[in-house]
Amino acid sequence: MNSRVALQLAGVDRHYGQGDRLLTILKGADFSLRSGEIVALVAPSGTGKSTLLHIAGLLEKPDGGDVIVNGHSCAQLGDEERTAIRRNEIGFVYQFHHLLPEFSALENIMMPQLIGGLPRSEARERAKQLLDYMRIGHRADHRPSELSGGEQQRVAIARAVANAPIVLLADEPTGNLDPETAGYVFEALQALVRQSGLAALIATHNLELAGRMDRKVTIEDGKVRELR
Numbered sequence: 001m002n003s004r005v006a007l008q009l010a011g012v013d014r015h016y017g018q019g020d021r022l023l024t025i026l027k028g029a030d031f032s033l034r035s036g037e038i039v040a041l042v043a044p045s046g047t048g049k050s051t052l053l054h055i056a057g058l059l060e061k062p063d064g065g066d067v068i069v070n071g072h073s074c075a076q077l078g079d080e081e082r083t084a085i086r087r088n089e090i091g092f093v094y095q096f097h098h099l100l101p102e103f104s105a106l107e108n109i110m111m112p113q114l115i116g117g118l119p120r121s122e123a124r125e126r127a128k129q130l131l132d133y134m135r136i137g138h139r140a141d142h143r144p145s146e147l148s149g150g151e152q153q154r155v156a157i158a159r160a161v162a163n164a165p166i167v168l169l170a171d172e173p174t175g176n177l178d179p180e181t182a183g184y185v186f187e188a189l190q191a192l193v194r195q196s197g198l199a200a201l202i203a204t205h206n207l208e209l210a211g212r213m214d215r216k217v218t219i220e221d222g223k224v225r226e227l228r
Protein backbone atom coordinates (compact mmCIF):
# COMPACT_ATOMS: atom_id res chain seq x y z
CA MET A 1 0.00 0.00 0.00
CA ASN A 2 1.56 3.34 -0.95
CA SER A 3 -1.06 5.76 0.43
CA ARG A 4 0.26 8.32 2.88
CA VAL A 5 0.39 7.97 6.64
CA ALA A 6 -2.43 10.12 8.02
CA LEU A 7 -1.84 9.40 11.69
CA GLN A 8 1.11 8.02 13.59
CA LEU A 9 1.70 7.26 17.24
CA ALA A 10 5.41 7.05 18.03
CA GLY A 11 6.56 5.61 21.34
CA VAL A 12 3.46 6.81 23.18
CA ASP A 13 3.36 6.38 26.97
CA ARG A 14 0.31 6.93 29.14
CA HIS A 15 -0.19 6.11 32.77
CA TYR A 16 -2.65 7.10 35.45
CA GLY A 17 -2.07 7.46 39.19
CA GLN A 18 1.25 7.01 40.93
CA GLY A 19 3.13 4.93 43.50
CA ASP A 20 1.38 1.66 44.25
CA ARG A 21 -1.68 2.95 42.36
CA LEU A 22 0.29 3.46 39.14
CA LEU A 23 -1.61 2.13 36.15
CA THR A 24 0.41 1.85 32.94
CA ILE A 25 -1.93 1.88 29.95
CA LEU A 26 0.43 2.60 27.03
CA LYS A 27 4.18 2.04 27.05
CA GLY A 28 6.12 2.81 23.88
CA ALA A 29 3.03 2.29 21.72
CA ASP A 30 3.62 2.65 17.97
CA PHE A 31 0.87 2.73 15.37
CA SER A 32 0.35 4.01 11.84
CA LEU A 33 -2.89 4.64 10.01
CA ARG A 34 -2.92 5.27 6.26
CA SER A 35 -5.36 7.27 4.20
CA GLY A 36 -8.16 5.12 2.82
CA GLU A 37 -7.96 2.35 5.38
CA ILE A 38 -10.36 1.38 8.15
CA VAL A 39 -8.74 -0.27 11.14
CA ALA A 40 -10.57 -1.98 13.99
CA LEU A 41 -9.26 -1.48 17.52
CA VAL A 42 -10.36 -4.55 19.43
CA ALA A 43 -9.26 -5.11 23.01
CA PRO A 44 -10.85 -6.20 26.30
CA SER A 45 -12.60 -3.60 28.42
CA GLY A 46 -10.21 -1.42 30.40
CA THR A 47 -7.11 -2.07 28.28
CA GLY A 48 -6.98 1.49 26.97
CA LYS A 49 -8.96 1.81 23.72
CA SER A 50 -10.56 5.10 24.71
CA THR A 51 -7.24 6.33 26.10
CA LEU A 52 -5.51 5.57 22.81
CA LEU A 53 -8.27 7.23 20.76
CA HIS A 54 -8.25 10.33 22.97
CA ILE A 55 -4.48 10.63 22.63
CA ALA A 56 -4.65 10.05 18.86
CA GLY A 57 -7.43 12.65 18.64
CA LEU A 58 -5.40 15.22 20.62
CA LEU A 59 -8.09 15.27 23.32
CA GLU A 60 -5.59 14.02 25.87
CA LYS A 61 -1.80 14.46 26.07
CA PRO A 62 0.48 11.43 26.34
CA ASP A 63 3.10 11.27 29.08
CA GLY A 64 5.74 10.50 26.47
CA GLY A 65 6.19 9.97 22.75
CA ASP A 66 4.57 11.80 19.86
CA VAL A 67 1.37 11.92 17.85
CA ILE A 68 1.90 12.91 14.23
CA VAL A 69 -1.22 14.01 12.38
CA ASN A 70 -0.97 14.59 8.63
CA GLY A 71 2.77 15.18 9.07
CA HIS A 72 2.39 17.59 12.02
CA SER A 73 4.35 16.46 15.06
CA CYS A 74 2.25 17.43 18.08
CA ALA A 75 4.60 16.64 20.97
CA GLN A 76 5.87 20.20 21.37
CA LEU A 77 2.66 22.04 20.49
CA GLY A 78 0.64 24.20 22.86
CA ASP A 79 -3.09 23.82 23.48
CA GLU A 80 -4.15 26.31 20.80
CA GLU A 81 -2.14 24.63 18.08
CA ARG A 82 -3.38 21.19 19.15
CA THR A 83 -6.96 22.45 19.03
CA ALA A 84 -6.44 23.85 15.53
CA ILE A 85 -5.06 20.54 14.26
CA ARG A 86 -7.86 18.64 15.97
CA ARG A 87 -10.51 20.86 14.34
CA ASN A 88 -8.99 20.72 10.88
CA GLU A 89 -7.64 17.21 10.60
CA ILE A 90 -9.59 14.97 12.97
CA GLY A 91 -13.20 13.85 13.28
CA PHE A 92 -14.40 12.04 16.39
CA VAL A 93 -17.47 9.84 16.87
CA TYR A 94 -18.50 8.68 20.33
CA GLN A 95 -20.63 5.75 21.49
CA PHE A 96 -23.38 8.16 22.45
CA HIS A 97 -23.93 10.70 19.74
CA HIS A 98 -23.10 13.89 21.74
CA LEU A 99 -25.25 15.91 19.36
CA LEU A 100 -26.49 19.29 20.58
CA PRO A 101 -30.10 18.61 21.63
CA GLU A 102 -31.51 22.06 20.87
CA PHE A 103 -30.31 22.07 17.25
CA SER A 104 -31.59 20.17 14.22
CA ALA A 105 -29.60 17.43 12.48
CA LEU A 106 -28.64 19.91 9.76
CA GLU A 107 -27.52 22.55 12.25
CA ASN A 108 -25.48 20.02 14.21
CA ILE A 109 -23.55 19.21 11.04
CA MET A 110 -23.17 22.87 10.11
CA MET A 111 -21.75 23.77 13.52
CA PRO A 112 -18.12 22.61 13.13
CA GLN A 113 -17.98 24.25 9.72
CA LEU A 114 -19.25 27.58 11.06
CA ILE A 115 -16.72 27.39 13.90
CA GLY A 116 -14.10 26.74 11.21
CA GLY A 117 -15.12 29.99 9.50
CA LEU A 118 -17.08 28.66 6.51
CA PRO A 119 -19.90 30.92 5.25
CA ARG A 120 -23.36 29.80 6.35
CA SER A 121 -24.60 28.97 2.85
CA GLU A 122 -21.61 26.71 2.13
CA ALA A 123 -21.88 24.99 5.52
CA ARG A 124 -25.58 24.35 4.88
CA GLU A 125 -24.92 22.92 1.42
CA ARG A 126 -22.25 20.52 2.68
CA ALA A 127 -24.41 19.49 5.65
CA LYS A 128 -27.27 18.71 3.26
CA GLN A 129 -25.00 16.65 1.02
CA LEU A 130 -23.71 14.67 3.99
CA LEU A 131 -27.24 14.00 5.27
CA ASP A 132 -28.26 12.80 1.81
CA TYR A 133 -25.15 10.67 1.60
CA MET A 134 -26.03 9.09 4.94
CA ARG A 135 -29.58 8.56 3.60
CA ILE A 136 -31.23 10.77 6.21
CA GLY A 137 -31.80 13.90 4.13
CA HIS A 138 -35.50 13.71 5.02
CA ARG A 139 -34.58 14.13 8.71
CA ALA A 140 -32.59 17.38 8.26
CA ASP A 141 -34.92 19.52 10.37
CA HIS A 142 -35.41 17.03 13.17
CA ARG A 143 -33.77 17.41 16.55
CA PRO A 144 -31.69 14.53 17.96
CA SER A 145 -34.49 13.46 20.35
CA GLU A 146 -36.77 12.98 17.33
CA LEU A 147 -34.34 10.59 15.64
CA SER A 148 -33.73 6.86 16.15
CA GLY A 149 -30.42 5.66 17.62
CA GLY A 150 -29.12 4.66 14.19
CA GLU A 151 -30.16 8.01 12.68
CA GLN A 152 -28.51 9.90 15.54
CA GLN A 153 -25.25 8.03 14.94
CA ARG A 154 -25.38 8.74 11.23
CA VAL A 155 -25.78 12.45 12.01
CA ALA A 156 -22.85 12.18 14.44
CA ILE A 157 -20.71 10.58 11.73
CA ALA A 158 -21.73 13.28 9.23
CA ARG A 159 -20.83 15.94 11.79
CA ALA A 160 -17.45 14.29 12.44
CA VAL A 161 -16.51 14.53 8.76
CA ALA A 162 -18.12 17.93 8.10
CA ASN A 163 -14.78 19.72 8.12
CA ALA A 164 -13.25 17.15 5.74
CA PRO A 165 -10.74 15.78 8.26
CA ILE A 166 -8.11 13.30 7.16
CA VAL A 167 -8.51 11.08 10.22
CA LEU A 168 -11.75 9.70 11.65
CA LEU A 169 -11.62 8.23 15.15
CA ALA A 170 -14.63 6.41 16.54
CA ASP A 171 -15.10 5.01 20.05
CA GLU A 172 -17.70 2.22 19.92
CA PRO A 173 -19.81 4.09 17.36
CA THR A 174 -22.33 1.26 17.14
CA GLY A 175 -22.02 0.14 20.77
CA ASN A 176 -25.54 1.11 21.79
CA LEU A 177 -27.29 -0.10 18.63
CA ASP A 178 -28.94 -3.43 17.86
CA PRO A 179 -26.92 -5.68 15.48
CA GLU A 180 -28.92 -4.85 12.36
CA THR A 181 -28.75 -1.08 12.96
CA ALA A 182 -25.05 -1.39 13.86
CA GLY A 183 -24.53 -3.10 10.50
CA TYR A 184 -26.07 -0.35 8.40
CA VAL A 185 -24.48 2.47 10.41
CA PHE A 186 -21.13 0.77 9.84
CA GLU A 187 -21.90 0.44 6.11
CA ALA A 188 -22.63 4.16 5.91
CA LEU A 189 -19.37 4.94 7.70
CA GLN A 190 -17.44 2.57 5.46
CA ALA A 191 -18.90 4.12 2.30
CA LEU A 192 -17.96 7.57 3.52
CA VAL A 193 -14.38 6.49 4.24
CA ARG A 194 -14.07 4.82 0.82
CA GLN A 195 -15.48 7.81 -0.99
CA SER A 196 -13.39 10.45 0.81
CA GLY A 197 -10.09 8.60 1.31
CA LEU A 198 -10.24 9.21 5.06
CA ALA A 199 -8.20 7.13 7.47
CA ALA A 200 -10.39 5.57 10.16
CA LEU A 201 -9.63 3.90 13.48
CA ILE A 202 -12.68 2.37 15.09
CA ALA A 203 -12.81 0.85 18.56
CA THR A 204 -15.40 -1.89 18.73
CA HIS A 205 -16.44 -4.93 20.72
CA ASN A 206 -18.35 -6.15 17.68
CA LEU A 207 -16.14 -8.87 16.18
CA GLU A 208 -18.36 -9.29 13.14
CA LEU A 209 -17.88 -5.61 12.23
CA ALA A 210 -14.17 -5.76 13.08
CA GLY A 211 -13.87 -8.63 10.60
CA ARG A 212 -15.22 -6.36 7.85
CA MET A 213 -12.48 -3.75 8.37
CA ASP A 214 -9.13 -3.71 6.53
CA ARG A 215 -7.12 -4.84 9.55
CA LYS A 216 -7.45 -5.31 13.27
CA VAL A 217 -5.18 -4.13 16.07
CA THR A 218 -5.25 -4.66 19.79
CA ILE A 219 -3.51 -3.29 22.89
CA GLU A 220 -1.23 -5.72 24.69
CA ASP A 221 1.35 -4.92 27.37
CA GLY A 222 0.90 -1.22 26.59
CA LYS A 223 1.70 -1.69 22.90
CA VAL A 224 -0.44 -1.71 19.78
CA ARG A 225 -0.27 -5.13 18.11
CA GLU A 226 -1.60 -6.37 14.82
CA LEU A 227 -4.29 -9.07 15.08
CA ARG A 228 -4.40 -11.76 12.41
Ligand SMILES: Nc1ncnc2c1ncn2[C@@H]1O[C@H](COP(=O)(O)OP(=O)(O)OP(=O)(O)O)[C@@H](O)[C@H]1O
Pocket residue numbers: 016017023025043044045046047048049050051052
Ligand atom coordinates in the same frame (compact mmCIF):
# COMPACT_ATOMS: atom_id res chain seq x y z
N1 LIG B 1 -8.58 9.73 34.24
C1 LIG B 1 -8.28 8.49 34.66
N2 LIG B 1 -7.74 8.29 35.88
C2 LIG B 1 -7.41 7.05 36.32
N3 LIG B 1 -7.57 5.92 35.59
C3 LIG B 1 -8.11 6.08 34.37
C4 LIG B 1 -8.50 7.35 33.84
N4 LIG B 1 -9.00 7.15 32.60
C5 LIG B 1 -8.94 5.82 32.36
N5 LIG B 1 -8.41 5.18 33.42
C6 LIG B 1 -8.17 3.73 33.52
O1 LIG B 1 -7.38 3.35 32.41
C7 LIG B 1 -7.80 2.08 31.93
C8 LIG B 1 -8.11 2.18 30.45
O2 LIG B 1 -9.30 2.93 30.28
P1 LIG B 1 -10.01 3.10 28.86
O3 LIG B 1 -11.27 3.85 29.07
O4 LIG B 1 -9.03 3.67 27.90
O5 LIG B 1 -10.31 1.56 28.48
P2 LIG B 1 -11.18 0.94 27.30
O6 LIG B 1 -10.36 -0.15 26.70
O7 LIG B 1 -11.65 2.02 26.39
O8 LIG B 1 -12.39 0.30 28.09
P3 LIG B 1 -13.94 0.03 27.67
O9 LIG B 1 -13.89 -0.98 26.56
O10 LIG B 1 -14.54 -0.53 28.92
O11 LIG B 1 -14.52 1.35 27.25
C9 LIG B 1 -8.98 1.64 32.78
O12 LIG B 1 -8.52 0.73 33.75
C10 LIG B 1 -9.45 2.93 33.42
O13 LIG B 1 -10.00 2.69 34.68
